[in-house]
């Protein structure tokens with residue numbers, strides 16, 4: 001952000017409420033960029049006894065991860081991840097079990113993670129270019145490097161996926 005979105009004046013840094021914020025320099029403009037985290041839903045999708053990892057078109061070739069997406073205005077997060085499962089993988093989501101919430105500090109996001117049970121035939125949308133179906137044993141030892149947060153979330157999901 002280079003200019004104030006309220007008045008187009010230049011911006012500067014100032015300590016407010018114990019943290020350095022980007023604020024407007026114009027007299028009379030009270031714009032403060034709070035930089036609050038963006039909520040993002042994340043899903044480890046389970047199809048039968050297998051777990052789906054997908055590769056985003058924007059990622060390097062070797063990186064496979066959970067599916068993620070933004071919430072629509074007013075949308076419940078469990079509904080959002082079920083919708084993303086349908087949109088990105090072409091699967092019908094039956095239920096979304098809350099795994100936990102996780103801070104992605106680098107991207108300033110709050111990840112709301114779910115284990116999603118789904119059925120159907122995988123049909124990737126344009127955001128994804130490939131997927132892997134892994135057994136529980138395979139997922140337990142899967143190397144998510146350099147995605148440390150994904151590894152943490154998957155570990156939590158497996159701990160809670162006990163039937």
Ligand SMILES: [Zn+2]
Pocket residue numbers: 004005006007008009024025026029030031
């Ligand atoms: Zn301003």
